[in-house]
Amino acid sequence: MLSLLIFVGEAVRDAFDPRKNTTKLPSLPNGEQAHLHQDSLINNDNLLAVHDLSVAFHQSGVAHLAVKGVSFHLNKGETLAIVGESGSGKSVTALSILQLLPYPLASHPTGNIYFRQQALLGASPAMIRNIRGNRISIIFQEPMTSLNPLHTIRQQIGEVLFLHKKMSVAQAHTRILELLALVGLPDAEKRLNAYPHQLSGGQRQRVMIAMALANEPDILIADEPTTALDVTIQAQILQLLKQLQQNLQMAMLFITHDLSIVRKFADRVCVMQQGELVEAAETENFFANPQHPYSQRLLNAKPSGKAIAMLPNAPEILSAEQIKVWFPLKQGILQRTTDYIKAVDGVSLRVKAGQTLGIVGESGSGKTTLGLALLRLEKSQGIIRFQNNEIQGLSTAELRPLRCAMQIVFQDPFSSLSPRLSIGQIIGEGLEVHQIGGNVAEREQLIIKVLQEVGLDPDTRHRYPHEFSGGQRQRVAIARAMVLKPKLVILDEPTSALDRSVQAQIIDLLRDLQARYQLAYIFISHDLAVIRALSDEIMVMKAGQVVEQGATNTIFTHPQQPYTKALIAAAFDLEAV
Template sequence: MSVVLEVENLSIRFRQDGRVLEAVKSVSFTVGKGETVALVGESGSGKSVTALSTVSLLPDSAGVDGSIRYLGREMVGASEADLRRVRGNDISFIFQEPMTSLNPLHTIERQLGESLSLHQGLSGDAARGRIVDLLQKVGIADAESRLGAYPHQLSGGQRQRVMIAMALANGPELLIADEPTTALDVTIQAQILDLLAELKAREGLSLLFITHDLGIVRRIADRVCVMQGGEIVEQGPSKDIFANPQHPYTQKLLAAEPKGVPEPIAADAPEVARTENLRVWFPIQRGLLRRTVGHVKAVNDATLSVRAGETLGIVGESGSGKTTLALAVLRLTPSEGRVVFLGRELKGVQGAALRALRRDMQVVFQDPFGSLSPRMTAEQIIAEGLGVHGVEPGRDRREMVAEIMTEVGLDPAWMGRYPHEFSGGQRQRIAIARAMILRPKLVVLDEPTSALDMTVQVQIVDLLRSLQRKWGLAYIFISHDLRVVKALSHRVMVMKSGDVVEAGDCAAVFDAPKSDYTRSLMAAAFGEAAV
């Protein structure tokens, strides 16, 4: 097998505030012709920095030693003109979040055309024909009609397909995919992985795949390089790494999957929340007089209940209505139908009366960085709810913050730090502490683990279990990660296009799904053998 990319003794350091930070230390690996090599590790392990260094996409503050050879040509120290010829032409990238990688102000045709014009000199009808061909190749239905679409008019899966089309535009030899499926639903994730495998076989591509998800690695990689702290601690054929991992860190990663089942609910556990025939329809208004011409049916006739100490998992793809349903339960979006909380009908409850109930219903969001104010310290963020609802009589606010920080596994000495000074897992613990300090009865958890590494996911699941056990909390847990749902939920509700297509005991739904849609979710998450 001929070698496409050869990395030898690569070291990368950054100068920051007078200090030198070593991001990558003496890394060596190769990618052969037609081969898929996976760089695996947690956030901060050096995976993405290593990939970006292949075509010198690092900031000026980076110092690079070692050798990176593409088809025998040295890339370290290469001229800008040589690098420009390789970037996007011979080596192409697919990044994690297509919405931030695509220009929101330009149409899909213009963005794909820009690359074709720059590298191949194509324009007009020739470029248009090539763009349609690329979009069809990556599975965009009715490609010609999509040329004038902007990124926000496409689904997450479609945006990622457009990113793949851009990467393929100039016939690259090597495709570098940096967490390309992390932000996608399980079914879309499966489609993208199948597409990459098909394109690799058809186009004869080599693939360097960066991920923290070992399930994906097992599915697509020929060889695996495991990174920790900027070093490759183990590498070898995928089947050997999974069958007999040698390094303790590799063993830890392979064991990092949420396991077990939640504790049984007490037979006399009281009902915390209930909905009956809940409906959320958003009007579609057109014309000068904004007449309603139809509705977006976000949630249709959803009936659910959750008791103290119980977790109700709500699963489904993006746009299925999961989050909208939860927001309606919290009275954060208008709805029709009954919502009963702690035995009280919420219809008509407004103002101070509703605000008093809010202390008992809290929410933890998906992105711990986006949901925390960068201008507030950890102490201010966690204590924010106490300012709204009042501190318990006789309790000191700072004392309460210290207590809840300890409970969620944070050092109270970090109270004065800001969000950017914490890791992703620590930020999510702050978000959980902010919700839990009010001792709520119901907590909505909206994808609280999807942005986290596998080992951190396990820690957060264990934390949520212990808090539920200690305080008898009711959880509504929203996720597209069925492994986490299975480990945390007592009952499961499956949603599609606003409809509840299946609901029941967690074990029953996972072991014997009744609807075709649920079976497709299970197949995408666990493989055909699990269905």
């Protein structure tokens, strides 16, 4: 009986083990076993090799192929970039290397992955645990969902050092500060006891990079590592990664939609489309002579155009005077306030109907905090008027009817979309709360229409957020805001997770909606190309204050402040290379 139970237990375990859900390598016509890039396994410089990898996701008894027979290899000290639109299978391929997919819903019908000529998909759990975070590290695309909300920054980076390096508390403390300094986190000593929600998106991304580099891995998988960073910090992080790569002979698998970074940073490029690898080439050759039509389309896609002209008598939608958001720093047993983090310090602005105000600045400059304060989602001091109504003193109940007219698209769509609701329910929730649409059928039609407007298949309204790529989730977040036909929309990095071709589509969409409904936008971004294509006016923030403000063309052609000049120079440097 005991042996039968053991047998059944092993059978159940194997059925749900992702390593058991693979097929043998295909046979060659002459009967010899197919080898993985046959020459690459012999090459000692070859660290990682992916052969004929497929990834299927199972839903309602049906297998959907997200990755189809992908093969590539990675050598010591080399940077391989994988590019493609959101949903092309880039991140799924990367997560397969460390078996971080949602098994058993995910499986590998074909192929295998080799690290130093050892098969990973057939490896023991102990071997995979030893490799994860130690030999192969990963920087995730969405740091808010990958950092533990219950642990401080000190605890999360320290855990890596305790587990793999066996450091003492004192040693770990010193190393944590070194890592945070390397990735450019300001006031690192003060931030050690901060939780993820107390950091900006860019600061959270830097913490993720520090964790990934803690053990000096052989391979670093970087899944959109600079998405949430402004151009100056982006350049610093890329330079840092390149320096560490040279010193440690570390290989990098760089997943991104930003081709300007690829051109400057990568040795080789792989292009993915709809789960397939459509082109692979040396970086210089790829940019000089792309072969596949899809590659050519990616290279030609750039944010373009300019802001639409406002009506001469456009009414003022929002005004703010001397907005301040100060966070107290408490110390001691009695937790007395000893200092303040001045996230926003005396900012004033005005936005009219049909106007786009672009807000730029490095991560932690107060851009997002200002946006939240303007919508009364963050406590602040100062005067805020929305459609000539003073809203700073309104109660929650008094403010609720105005929420329909003021909307926000958050930076991290995965954490702002409920995992328990379908896409249709997420978008339709606002319609129900504000009683828009006469009945269920009319609301369904509004949901279908807005999904089409943001470039998503209406049939996807029955799916859930985890079934979408990062870029697709961002479009869902935009649809949720736009379906209410607001007067003011604050867009917090709405295109940061999107590749250039989709960015252009989203910008065109936002322009079209703005022209049709005379929407007022506050567009928060570190991407100056996007800001230039959409904004009438630009506000530059640093350390919670406005350092420069003016018309878009004036700011780009004749910046006055050194900080503004540095931002523009860094942006043009990435674009021009």
